[in-house]
Amino acid sequence: MIQNARVLQPEFVPRDVVHRTHEVTTLSAALDPVTDGQKGEVSFLHGPSGAGKTCIARYITEQLQESVLDLNTQYVNCWEDYSRFKTLYRVLEGIDRTLDIHRQSTPRDELLDRLRDYDGPPYVVILDEVDQLEDKRVLYELHRTRKLTLVLIANQEAGLFEPLNERLTSRLRTATRIQFDRYTVDELVSILEPRVRWGLQEDVVTTEQLEWIADAAAGDARVGIEVLRVAARRTTQRGLDTIPDEVLREAVSEAKSEIRQRNVGKLTADQRILYEIVTELGEVPPSTLYEEYRARADDPKSDRMVRNYLQKMERYNLVRAEGENRGRTYCSVV
CATH class of the missing domain: 3.40.50.300 (P-loop containing nucleotide triphosphate hydrolases)
Structure with a gap:
C-alpha cells in the first residue's frame, strides 16, 4: 500500500x-x-x-x-x-x-x-x-x-x-x-492529494475520506498528514488494500497523541517541569503552578517567561487553560 x-x-x-x-x-x-x-x-x-x-x-x-x-x-x-x-x-x-x-x-x-x-x-x-x-x-x-x-x-x-x-x-x-492563516478543508484536501498520489497505491483512500481527515485536522496540515500516515500504517498492518472508515477514526486520536509526544520531547528543562506539574496535578491555578515550579527548578525563570512557556504549550496542545484572570487554571491534555 x-x-x-x-x-x-x-x-x-x-x-x-x-x-x-x-x-x-x-x-x-x-x-x-x-x-x-x-x-x-x-x-x-x-x-x-x-x-x-x-x-x-x-x-x-x-x-x-x-x-x-x-x-x-x-x-x-x-x-x-x-x-x-x-x-x-x-x-x-x-x-x-x-x-x-x-x-x-x-x-x-x-x-x-x-x-x-x-x-x-x-x-x-x-x-x-x-x-x-x-x-x-x-x-x-x-x-x-x-x-x-x-x-x-x-x-x-x-x-x-x-x-x-x-x-x-x-x-x-x-x-x-x-x-499564515489556518487552511480551509478544501485547501487541506489539495495538500493531502499529492501525498496520496506519490506515497500510496492507487484508490487506497477516497476524496470523501480526505475531506473527513481535513475536517478532523481543523486547519492544521501537520495533523492531517499525520492522520493519513497513521491510517496507512494501520491499514498495512491489517493486510488491507484500502483504508476503512473505522481505521481513519482510530487514526485521529493516535495521530494527535504522536504529535503531542513529539512536542513533549522538544520541551526545554523548565517547560518540562511545568508540564510534569500540570500532568501530576491534573488541574492547577497559576499561583500554585508557579510556586511548585520555583521549588523544583534549579534556576527558575521570571513569571513572565513562565507565562510565555505556558502559552507555547497551549498552542501545541500540551496543556489547556480554562477560565480568566484569577479564575484561570491549567489542565493536562489527555
Missing part, C-alpha cells in the same frame, strides 16, 4: 506548494537580493501550527539553492537549540566552522568571532520556533553578520518582540512580515 513513506513524513518538502502563493511571492521577494550575492531582508513568518510556515521557508531556500551557484543555508529549530551557544553552533555548522569547538569548554565569544569572520557566499538561516530562544541577543548578533540573512518563524508576533530590548526591536520591526 505504501509506495513512498518519505512523502508521508511531516518534514517532507514537496516540489510544488499550493494555497500559499502570496506567502511564497513575498518571501521570495525578501530573499531576492541573495541571487545577486547580497544580503536579503529579514523575514518573519508567523501563524498557527500546521499553517505551512516551515514548509514554505524550506521550500524557498531549496529553490534558491537550485538557482544560485554559491549559497549556504541552514535550518535551526530553536525549541531544540534554544541556548545562545547551541544556536551559534548550529549556524556555524551550516558553513563548516565547528571544527575544534567543544560544547563544554569553548567560550561562546569564540563562536561569535568565527561567525563575524565569515566572508563566504550568501548565507540564509531559518530560525524556527524563534520565540523559544533563551537569549534573544543572538538575533542581534546574527543580524549584524555579513552576508547572513535571517528567516524567523514563530506562532505569534508578541512572543518574539515583547521581551526584546529597544535596539534589537527597532531592527526587527522593519522585517518583512508574512502572516
Whole structure:
C-alpha cells in the first residue's frame, strides 16, 4: 500500500506548494537580493501550527539553492537549540566552522568571532520556533553578520518582540512580515492529494475520506498528514488494500497523541517541569503552578517567561487553560 513513506513524513518538502502563493511571492521577494550575492531582508513568518510556515521557508531556500551557484543555508529549530551557544553552533555548522569547538569548554565569544569572520557566499538561516530562544541577543548578533540573512518563524508576533530590548526591536520591526492563516478543508484536501498520489497505491483512500481527515485536522496540515500516515500504517498492518472508515477514526486520536509526544520531547528543562506539574496535578491555578515550579527548578525563570512557556504549550496542545484572570487554571491534555 505504501509506495513512498518519505512523502508521508511531516518534514517532507514537496516540489510544488499550493494555497500559499502570496506567502511564497513575498518571501521570495525578501530573499531576492541573495541571487545577486547580497544580503536579503529579514523575514518573519508567523501563524498557527500546521499553517505551512516551515514548509514554505524550506521550500524557498531549496529553490534558491537550485538557482544560485554559491549559497549556504541552514535550518535551526530553536525549541531544540534554544541556548545562545547551541544556536551559534548550529549556524556555524551550516558553513563548516565547528571544527575544534567543544560544547563544554569553548567560550561562546569564540563562536561569535568565527561567525563575524565569515566572508563566504550568501548565507540564509531559518530560525524556527524563534520565540523559544533563551537569549534573544543572538538575533542581534546574527543580524549584524555579513552576508547572513535571517528567516524567523514563530506562532505569534508578541512572543518574539515583547521581551526584546529597544535596539534589537527597532531592527526587527522593519522585517518583512508574512502572516499564515489556518487552511480551509478544501485547501487541506489539495495538500493531502499529492501525498496520496506519490506515497500510496492507487484508490487506497477516497476524496470523501480526505475531506473527513481535513475536517478532523481543523486547519492544521501537520495533523492531517499525520492522520493519513497513521491510517496507512494501520491499514498495512491489517493486510488491507484500502483504508476503512473505522481505521481513519482510530487514526485521529493516535495521530494527535504522536504529535503531542513529539512536542513533549522538544520541551526545554523548565517547560518540562511545568508540564510534569500540570500532568501530576491534573488541574492547577497559576499561583500554585508557579510556586511548585520555583521549588523544583534549579534556576527558575521570571513569571513572565513562565507565562510565555505556558502559552507555547497551549498552542501545541500540551496543556489547556480554562477560565480568566484569577479564575484561570491549567489542565493536562489527555
